[in-house]
Amino acid sequence: MRFSRLLVPTTKETPNDATLASHIFLIRGGFIQSVGGSGLYNFLPLGKKVLDRVRSVVKEELDNAGCQEVSLSFVTPASLWEESGRYEKYGKELLRFKDRKDNEFVLGPTHEEMMVNLVRQSVKSYKQLPLNLYQINLKFRDEIRPRFGLMRGREFLMKDGYSFHTDEADMKREFDLMEETYKKIFTRLGLEFRVVEADSGAIGGSGSKEFMVLADSGEDTIVVCDGCDYGANIEAAVRQEKQCDAPAPQLENEKVHTPDASTMEELALFFNVDPFYLVKTVAMRALYDEGKSQIVLFALRGSDELQEVKACNAVDANELVEVSEEELEAAGLVPGFMAPFDTPKEVRVIVDTTLKGATNMICGANEKGYHTTGNTIEGDFAYRDIVSVQEGDACAKCGGTLRYTKGIEAGHIFQLGTRYSEPLGCTFLDENGKAKPMVMGTYGIGVSRLLAAIIEQHHDEKGCIWTKESAPFDLYIMVSNIKDKAQLALGEEVYIALQSAGIDVLFDDRKDRFGAKMKDYELIGIPHAVIIGKKLSDGLVEFVTREGMVKEEVSAEEIVSFVQERLC
RNA sequence: CGGAGUGUAGCGCAGUCUGGUAGCGCACCUGGUUUGGGACCAGGGGGUCGAAGGUUCGAGUCCUUUCACUCCGACCA
Numbered sequence: 001m002r003f004s005r006l007l008v009p010t011t012k013e014t015p016n017d018a019t020l021a022s023h024i025f026l027i028r029g030g031f032i033q034s035v036g037g038s039g040l041y042n043f044l045p046l047g048k049k050v051l052d053r054v055r056s057v058v059k060e061e062l063d064n065a066g067c068q069e070v071s072l073s074f075v076t077p078a079s080l081w082e083e084s085g086r087y088e089k090y091g092k093e094l095l096r097f098k099d100r101k102d103n104e105f106v107l108g109p110t111h112e113e114m115m116v117n118l119v120r121q122s123v124k125s126y127k128q129l130p131l132n133l134y135q136i137n138l139k140f141r142d143e144i145r146p147r148f149g150l151m152r153g154r155e156f157l158m159k160d161g162y163s164f165h166t167d168e169a170d171m172k173r174e175f176d177l178m179e180e181t182y183k184k185i186f187t188r189l190g191l192e193f194r195v196v197e198a199d200s201g202a203i204g205g206s207g208s209k210e211f212m213v214l215a216d217s218g219e220d221t222i223v224v225c226d227g228c229d230y231g232a233n234i235e236a237a238v239r240q241e242k243q244c245d246a247p248a249p250q251l252e253n254e255k256v257h258t259p260d261a262s263t264m265e266e267l268a269l270f271f272n273v274d275p276f277y278l279v280k281t282v283a284m285r286a287l288y289d290e291g292k293s294q295i296v297l298f299a300l301r302g303s304d305e306l307q308e309v310k311a312c313n314a315v316d317a318n319e320l321v322e323v324s325e326e327e328l329e330a331a332g333l334v335p336g337f338m339a340p341f342d343t344p345k346e347v348r349v350i351v352d353t354t355l356k357g358a359t360n361m362i363c364g365a366n367e368k369g370y371h372t373t374g375n376t377i378e379g380d381f382a383y384r385d386i387v388s389v390q391e392g393d394a395c396a397k398c399g400g401t402l403r404y405t406k407g408i409e410a411g412h413i414f415q416l417g418t419r420y421s422e423p424l425g426c427t428f429l430d431e432n433g434k435a436k437p438m439v440m441g442t443y444g445i446g447v448s449r450l451l452a453a454i455i456e457q458h459h460d461e462k463g464c465i466w467t468k469e470s471a472p473f474d475l476y477i478m479v480s481n482i483k484d485k486a487q488l489a490l491g492e493e494v495y496i497a498l499q500s501a502g503i504d505v506l507f508d509d510r511k512d513r514f515g516a517k518m519k520d521y522e523l524i525g526i527p528h529a530v531i532i533g534k535k536l537s538d539g540l541v542e543f544v545t546r547e548g549m550v551k552e553e554v555s556a557e558e559i560v561s562f563v564q565e566r567l568c
Numbered sequence: 569c570g571g572a573g574u575g576u577a578g579c580g581c582a583g584u585c586u587g588g589u590a591g592c593g594c595a596c597c598u599g600g601u602u603u604g605g606g607a608c609c610a611g612g613g614g615g616u617c618g619a620a621g622g623u624u625c626g627a628g629u630c631c632u633u634u635c636a637c638u639c640c641g642a643c644c645a
Binding site for chain 1: 569574578579580581593594595597602603604606620636637638639641642643644645
C-alpha cells in the first residue's frame with residue numbers, strides 16, 4: 001500500500017477526552033475515529049486492518065480447536081430474553097426497541113439465548129454432540145459510562161463461543177480445551193496475561209475464568225500469589241482463613257454502654273481489642289426482579305471488608321444498593337449498633353463463613369449506645385464467603401503472600417451448565433431416548449478491546465508498537481526525499497520486490513519532509529521500517545526496529561534479502 | 569443516578585466577566601522555495617457560536633428552559 005493513497009489522518013494534538021495511551025494513540029494514529037456519540041467509534045483503514053489481523057488469529061486457533069464459526073443476527077427478539085428470564089435482569093444495558101409492527105427487539109449484548117435457540121432447532125440427538133459454535137460479531141451494551149476508547153465502548157467487536165454437551169464432564173473437558181486455546185491466542189498476539197478465577201456475573205453458571213492482560217491502566221483488580229500460580233479477580237478471590245495474634249477479649253456476655261463508639265475504629269479503641277474480635281454489620285438493600293427488594297445485614301469481622309459482588313451473589317440479588325439510616329430505623333434497626341441476632345422478620349442476615357463458631361465477639365446490641373460482649377456466633381445463620389481479600393493475606397493454595405495487580409479483562413470463559421438450556425428447552429435425546437437439557441459452556445474474547453490492550457502493553461512516549469501478529473503492516477518503507485530520483489527508484493524497487501515476496505508493506509511515498517514522516521512512523525508503530533535516505537549515496541539504507549527504535553545500516557543491494565530474513 | 573465541568577471551523581482553543589464587524593494554532597486549497605526529526609513565504613476556502621425562547625436598537629456574550637458530551641463516583645461478562 002502506498003501511504004499517499006491511504007486514509008490515515010494522524011494528528012499532532014491529543015483529543016481532549018483521551019487519557020489512556022491506547023485511546024490517545026489509536027485516535028492520533030488514525031486507527032479509529034470518534035463518532036461523537038459516547039462509546040461509538042469508526043474503524044479507519046489502519047484500525048480495520050489491525051482488527052482483521054487480530055480476528056484472524058482468534059479464528060485460526062478456534063478452528064484448530066474444532067470450533068465452528070457462525071454469524072447470528074445482531075437484532076434479537078425480546079421474546080427469547082423473556083424465555084431465559086434476562087429481559088428484566090439485564091437491566092438498562094439492553095438496548096430495547098420496537099419495529100413497525102410494534103414487536104419488541106433487543107440489540108444483542110451477548111448471544112446465549114440466540115445460540116441456544118439456533119441449537120435447539122437443529123440438534124436433537126446425543127450423536128450430534130458435542131458442538132462448539134462461535135461468532136465474531138458486533139455487540140451493543142448501553143453502558144452507563146463508556147470510556148477509554150476501545151477499552152469500554154458501547155458497540156464493540158466480540159468473539160462469543162458456546163459449547164453444548166451431553167454431560168458435565170464433557171463440558172469441563174471443552175472448558176479446559178478453551179482455556180488452552182485462549183492461552184495460545186493471547187500468546188500469539190504478544191500479550192502478557194494471567195488466567196484468574198472469576199465471578200460469573202449476569203451470565204450465570206458455576207466455574208469461570210478470566211484472561212487478564214496485565215496493565216496498570218486495567219479496570220479490574222486481580223489478586224495474585226507470590227508463591228504459586230493462583231490468581232483471581234478481587235470479586236472471586238479467596239484466602240487462607242485469617243488468624244489473629246492479639247488476644248481475644250475475655251469478657252462476660254453482657255451489655256456495655258458505648259455512647260460514642262459506632263465505627264469499627266472507635267469500638268476497637270473503646271474495648272482495646274483487635275478489630276478481628278468485632279462483628280461488623282453492614283446493611284444493604286438487595287434488589288430483585290419486578291421491583292422487589294429486601295434489607296440484608298451482612299455480618300463479618302471488623303478487620304475485614306465486605307466484597308459487594310460476593311455479597312450480591314450470596315443473596316442472589318440483581319444488585320445491592322445502600323440503605324439510608326431512615327430506612328433502617330423504619331425497618332426496626334438501630335444504625336451503628338446493629339447485631340445479626342434478633343433482627344426483624346423481614347430483614348435477611350448473611351454471616352461470613354469465618355465467623356462460624358467464633359467466640360468472645362463484640363457486636364451491636366440493637367439498642368442505641370450499647371454493644372454486647374462475649375458473643376458466640378453459632379446457630380442457623382446463612383454462612384457465606386462475603387469478604388474481600390486484602391493485600392498481604394495468605395494464599396489458600398500455597399500459603400504465599402497475596403497482592404493486588406491491575407488487569408484488562410480480555411477474555412472470560414464460563415461453565416454454564418443448564419442455566420440457559422433448561423429454561424429455553426434446549427434438550428437432546430440420550431442413548432435411552434430420554435430428553436435431557438444440554439450442558440453448556442460459554443467463551444468470550446473482547447476483540448476490539450484487545451487492540452486497546454495490545455497498545456496498553458506495547459507503546460512508548462512516541463506511539464504504538466504493534467506486535468508481529470497484530471501489526472497493520474509487516475514493514476514500512478520510507479523514501480526520505482522523493483525528489484531524489486535514486487532514493488525514489490530504490491524505494492519503488494524494494495517495495496515491489498518485498499510485496500511480491502508476500503510481505504505486507506506500507507510504502508511512504510509522500511512529499512513530506514523526513515521529520516514528519518518519521519513522526520508518523522513512530523506513531524503508527526509498524527514493527528520494522530526501511531529508511532532510504534541520505535546515506536544511499538554511500539550505498540547504505542537503514543533497517544529500523546520500532547521497539548527501542550534500533551537502527552541498523554544495511555547495504556542497499558542486500559536490503560531485500562535482509563528484510564526477508566529478519567521478518568521470517 | 570450523585571458530584572464537577574465543557575459545548576465557538578475537521579481537531580485543539582481564545583473571546584463571554586464589562587453586549588457593538590467571530591478570532592488564533594493545527595489541518596485543508598493555490599503558487600513558490602525547502603527535504604534526516606512534525607519547514608518557510610504569499611494568497612485562499614471553511615462557522616446558524618449545542619438547541620429553543622426571552623431582554624435589547626443590537627446577543628457568542630445577559631436571563632430562562634432544554635439537549636449533548638467529558639471527568640470523579642456508583643455501575644459493569
